[in-house]
Amino acid sequence: MPEIFDEIICRSGTGSLKYDMESRGRSADVLPLWVGDMDFRAPQCILDALSERNAHGIYGYTEPYGDYYDALLGWFSRRFGWSPQRDWRVLSHGLMNAIHIAVRALTQPGDAVMITQPVYQHFTEAPLFNNRRLVCGTLIENNLRYTIDFDEFERLITENSVKLYLLCSPHNPAGRVWTRDELEKIAEICLRHGTVVVCDEIHHDFIHGDNRHTIFSSLSPEAADITVLCTSPSKTFNVAGIQLANVFIKNPTLRERFLAEKAAMGLSQAPVSAILACRAGYSGGEPWLCGLLRYLDGNFNLISDYISSGKLPGIKFTKPEATYFAWLDCRALNMEDRALRRFFEEGARVLLSDGAGFGNGGSGFMRLNAACPRTVLKDGLDRIAGALCLSSR
Numbered sequence: 001m002p003e004i005f006d007e008i009i010c011r012s013g014t015g016s017l018k019y020d021m022e023s024r025g026r027s028a029d030v031l032p033l034w035v036g037d038m039d040f041r042a043p044q045c046i047l048d049a050l051s052e053r054n055a056h057g058i059y060g061y062t063e064p065y066g067d068y069y070d071a072l073l074g075w076f077s078r079r080f081g082w083s084p085q086r087d088w089r090v091l092s093h094g095l096m097n098a099i100h101i102a103v104r105a106l107t108q109p110g111d112a113v114m115i116t117q118p119v120y121q122h123f124t125e126a127p128l129f130n131n132r133r134l135v136c137g138t139l140i141e142n143n144l145r146y147t148i149d150f151d152e153f154e155r156l157i158t159e160n161s162v163k164l165y166l167l168c169s170p171h172n173p174a175g176r177v178w179t180r181d182e183l184e185k186i187a188e189i190c191l192r193h194g195t196v197v198v199c200d201e202i203h204h205d206f207i208h209g210d211n212r213h214t215i216f217s218s219l220s221p222e223a224a225d226i227t228v229l230c231t232s233p234s235k236t237f238n239v240a241g242i243q244l245a246n247v248f249i250k251n252p253t254l255r256e257r258f259l260a261e262k263a264a265m266g267l268s269q270a271p272v273s274a275i276l277a278c279r280a281g282y283s284g285g286e287p288w289l290c291g292l293l294r295y296l297d298g299n300f301n302l303i304s305d306y307i308s309s310g311k312l313p314g315i316k317f318t319k320p321e322a323t324y325f326a327w328l329d330c331r332a333l334n335m336e337d338r339a340l341r342r343f344f345e346e347g348a349r350v351l352l353s354d355g356a357g358f359g360n361g362g363s364g365f366m367r368l369n370a371a372c373p374r375t376v377l378k379d380g381l382d383r384i385a386g387a388l389c390l391s392s393r
């Protein structure tokens, strides 16, 4: 059977943030391996659901309907053994939208909001854009394995009276699947200090190998009580442009405050395309996702092969436990961050995400989005290998 993920689909001229780079002053011959969406067509069940509505021709205000919640809750139950109650869920217009609402609803201006870096670049925005105090911890890195420094974690919470902790689980960019023990420790500390946990699980369908993801709210009823759990089908089925998140808030007080803030921001129904895509993906998208995970594993093997065969001297990589990102350790190239970015963009003609943008601990790293056809990835790796070869002369 031909591999559907091998197909190269032209995305230029579609307004793609990732591809239409000339409008951002970047050259079109640079290969984009940066923004967190994939170069694969969404599963057929989603295309069919959207085609059906296109044929119908009416896109009026739409609420989740039919078996939307059965599909959603069935997915969590099958894949993670978690069965939240229906009334815990709230819709928002994308994951970042959910995080901004939670920060505004559950903290006051001046309150401390904590993150642990390196972490998804936009995590700093919800606190900073809303006049909260940003507190940044730093993950411990040991031979490219990242862990949480729990002494620092609790000290920062105590010293700053942190009201809300923003957790990325599994972790972008370092690709960790936090173990149940690690998550329990986070919950225990946050419960002790009355800190709300806003848990971003947008990457939880990209779990590799024998790793097992634990949904934060499934840890215990007490953990669920302090948690705003943010999920989305957008990464899972490559439908990031639909902008929808399913948020689960067990605690009725937190949920009411979240809903009041959402209303105050003038947000009501989610886009009709988002509702349709979400329902279709969670109903019929599982075989597609299984194939995708196998394909991504092959892509990560390709990167490992390049490294182990010495084609990328100065760059280190270990396969991630989760996500479709390769977190490349370029520290041995001895370039400061601006020079490193220039080396990749101008020397190798590939656009990656700067590690430094992910905050503490990100300097000297670059994040490569490996969710593309293998020939495209190979082209990117060849470009980097060629530039490294030239620079060593």
Ligand SMILES: Cc1ncc(COP(=O)(O)O)c(C=O)c1O
Binding pocket: 036, 093, 094, 095, 096, 097, 120, 168, 172, 200, 202, 203, 232, 234, 240, 243, 244, 245
């Ligand atoms: C950890 C994480 N959270 C949130 C987002 C953005 O989600 P959305 O587009 O739904 O706001 C991303 C996108 O890359 C991400 O990696």
